[in-house]
Amino acid sequence: MIRRLTAVVAGALVAGVLAAGAASAAPAPTDxxxxxxxxxxVGLHFANELVGTLLGQAPLDSGR
Known part of the structure; x- marks a missing residue:
């Protein structure tokens, strides 16, 4: 029982360390x-036009 608990806690610790490393390596937000x-x-704009065309709706105003 203690071995299973130790394995779970160790797994959670490793997952936390890996998540923290990935978060710190993430690119800085854009301006x-x-x-x-x-x-x-551009991809979002294309997807908006595609879905609007498929559903027969006018594309949403993208502010362009």
């Missing part, structure tokens, strides 16, 4: 208002 990179903005 734009949406927080998206230009490539992500």
């Amino acid at each position: 734009n208002a949406t927080g998206l990179t230009p490539k992500e903005q």
